[in-house]
């Protein structure tokens with residue numbers, strides 16, 4: 377009996393020992409997915425790329441200079457330095473490919489050299505094959521990488537605004553454009569339309585009018601909530617409550633005081649510079665929200681709430697608007713693109729494929745620059 381018992385005990389012991397590898401295997405097997413998920417989290421970030429720290433540091437320095445430069449007076453106590461010339465329009469080109477329509481812009485600019493400046497931010501990764509035409513020559517500002525679905529497009533626009541603020545105190549309006557944009561009117565018409573804004577609110581003294589910014593500001597658009605939480609739930613709180621979150625075209629014309637306001641901003645930028653979650657990539661268009669939200673919060677009366685850049689969203693694919701091709705270019709297209717539903721005319725339009733240059737040049741004097 378005793379012998380039998382001992383044998384039984386030994387058997388049990390042996391069984392336990394032989395099951396150890398099995399237990400270890402089981403534990404490993406169960407923990408594998410956990411380890412995998414953790415490793416994935418660490419090696420594969422859950423967010424899209426954000427702003428590199430070095431770019432951000434350079435920008436902060438540039439924006440500080442722009443803010444100081446625009447504080448006016450260059451140190452002369454309280455006395456605002458008068459702009460040394462007539463108000464100018466700063467044309468800010470944000471591009472990641474060749475400025476194919478430069479010859480059309482040259483015709484647009486010709487004869488108005490005292491009334492405008494050109495600034496170009498070209499993605500350093502872009503290989504520009506065309507050599508710059510006279511108005512664009514030497515007008516490229518120090519640029520950094522830009523990507524869709526990232527706050528880098530906001531940074532590039534702010535960089536252009538800052539460069540233009542520092543460069544010329546006469547810059548009164550700042551028009552953001554892309555390489556796919558074309559003018560719809562003559563320079564003279566464009567200049568007058570911007571400067572003689574009948575809706576501009578009077579300044580407190582009543583003698584002059586505040587210039588308004590031409591920026592689209594929309595609320596209650598479908599999908600706005602998804603775009604609001606694109607960086608994660610609740611991350612925009614408290615600086616940007618959902619009720620104050622706005623959307624609008626990336627392409628605007630800002631009055632100088634609003635350009636200053638944009639390069640001075642730190643409060644909203646802290647939120648908008650955060651990268652989107654990868655899972656929200658389809659709702660990640662920070663450049664369509666930052667500017668309208670900021671201006672709506674700071675100076676709603678000072679904005680027209682509409683954009684001057686016409687775009688055709690009919691049958692858009694993957695967030696890209698309709699791209700006009702050469703067979704579509706005609707006098708009647710130009711006239712249709714100019715027409716808006718209100719009291720103003722569109723001044724610019726996008727988006728045009730590069731091979732539209734020739735048909736557009738053919739229409740330049742007879743249609744586009746005829747107001």
Ligand SMILES: *[C@@H]1O[C@H](CO)[C@@H](O)[C@H](O)[C@H]1NC(C)=O
Nearest residue numbers: 688689690691698709712713
């Ligand atoms: C807008 O694009 C659509 C095709 O996507 C085209 O049929 C329509 O004519 C365009 N509208 C204008 C005003 O060009």
Ligand SMILES: *[C@@H]1O[C@H](CO)[C@@H](O)[C@H](O)[C@H]1NC(C)=O
Nearest residue numbers: 686712713714715716717718
């Ligand atoms: C004008 O309004 C009509 C009707 O609301 C709309 O279909 C059309 O797209 C609008 N046109 C422009 C240029 O906004």
